[in-house]
Amino acid sequence: MEPLYSITDLAREFKVTTRTIRYYEDKNLLSPKREGQRRIYGSRDHVRLRLIMRGKRLGFSIEEIQGLINLYDVDATESSQLYKFLEMIRQRQQALRQQQIDISETLSELDKREGECVALLGNTIDTGRRK
Amino acid sequence: MEPLYSITDLAREFKVTTRTIRYYEDKNLLSPKREGQRRIYGSRDHVRLRLIMRGKRLGFSIEEIQGLINLYDVDATESSQLYKFLEMIRQRQQALRQQQIDISETLSELDKREGECVALLGNTIDTGRRK
DNA sequence: CAAAAAGCTAACGTTCACGTAAAGTAAAGG
DNA sequence: CCTTTACTTTACGTGAACGTTAGCTTTTTG
Known part of the structure; x- marks a missing residue:
């Protein structure tokens, strides 16, 4: 069974603010499920967030990271x-x-x-x- | 004898605008001589600009690049x-x-x-x- | 010698990647 | 039951790294 995360779970783990996580969603880098109004993140989002952080350490823009992630994603x-x-x-x-x-x-x-x-x-x- | 460069020389060589080069001067990364009003760049500036570009490729901010360059500079x-x-x-x-x-x-x-x-x-x- | 090209300062504009504040809802704890 | 605590949307604010425009001087070139 898939592990589930709240937005603060992820924020804590990756040392970013919740604002940042929502921002990435806004930019279509994350797409959490919803439980009512609340965001529920699965392992897919967890992986993506890791890729995002790695991309940032390499100095890539959100758009470039977007592109990189799509390289993994596209079948x-x-x-x-x-x-x-x-x-x-x-x-x-x-x-x-x-x-x-x-x-x-x-x-x-x-x-x-x-x-x-x-x-x-x-x-x-x-x-x-x-x- | 030292090679000398105009601002457009450097701009062409490093594929940036003159605005960008003046901006780096503003941030104390470059310090060209003046001939009247015109900027004259020497090999020191040339080296620094190369370091700046390298820093940018690595995703560093101007401030970080500043710090890195100082690491070479400080006696x-x-x-x-x-x-x-x-x-x-x-x-x-x-x-x-x-x-x-x-x-x-x-x-x-x-x-x-x-x-x-x-x-x-x-x-x-x-x-x-x-x- | 006139006009285009290159250089200059000063200042306002723009994009990115969030920060921050306001105002409201929902669940959990004493 | 009331009040923290977590979460939400909306929206304006911000610093970095230049872009762009305006207005002026200097130099080069046909």
């Missing part, structure tokens, strides 16, 4: 749309690969700066890093 | 600030590592979807991927 049966669909996937992949490059560049620069700092401060401080 | 001589500085570096690293995880998750999901698509379309289409 691509129509071959005419399938090609466009594939195009979109590849565009997304391309952007993500660029992000990977950007991150590793930035990280290696930060590592360098970190090394300098640690050297200046002496080795008294734990790096917080497991080797 | 951390004051040991009191050095620790705080190190803290900031580590926070940034943490966020970037999370982004790496998010990206690889997303990419592997997209790869899966891509595989499904390609299978449905037959192998007639080049993947655009060098092996």
Whole structure:
């Protein structure tokens, strides 16, 4: 049996406000059932909210996240749309690969700066890093 | 001798408007020389603009990018600030590592979807991927 | 040399992603 | 039974990141 969530359940779990969750519904990213007037969220919404948060951490707009989620959702049966669909996937992949490059560049620069700092401060401080 | 750029030079190269470049100056991310009233950008500005664009691709706000650039810039001589500085570096690293995880998750999901698509379309289409 | 092109400041406009306040309903607890 | 507590809709407010328009100077080009 499916787990059910109230709006505050989700808000707590994902550390956002209820306003934010309703906003995503407004943008058609979530579509909870209703029990009277109240929103009831199922596991599908739970998954989607996780995808939304991940998208936000990657700096995507709601619209882009919308697109990404649809990539998972569409049961691509129509071959005419399938090609466009594939195009979109590849565009997304391309952007993500660029992000990977950007991150590793930035990280290696930060590592360098970190090394300098640690050297200046002496080795008294734990790096917080497991080797 | 240092290469020099006009505002439109930079705008063209980085595919942004001149307005955007002036906006970054307003936010103290760039500080071009002046020749009369005109802005003259040097290699320092050029580098900074590259860092800005990279930050934007990673979804950072101007303020965060500001912080990141300062991490490269600060000649951390004051040991009191050095620790705080190190803290900031580590926070940034943490966020970037999370982004790496998010990206690889997303990419592997997209790869899966891509595989499904390609299978449905037959192998007639080049993947655009060098092996 | 006149006109188009490039640059400038100043200021108002716009979109996104929510925050916040108002005003009402519904369920749960002391 | 009354009052918190949770939830609802509606609507105006807000900060970030520019877009756009206006009005003016400077430079380049046919």
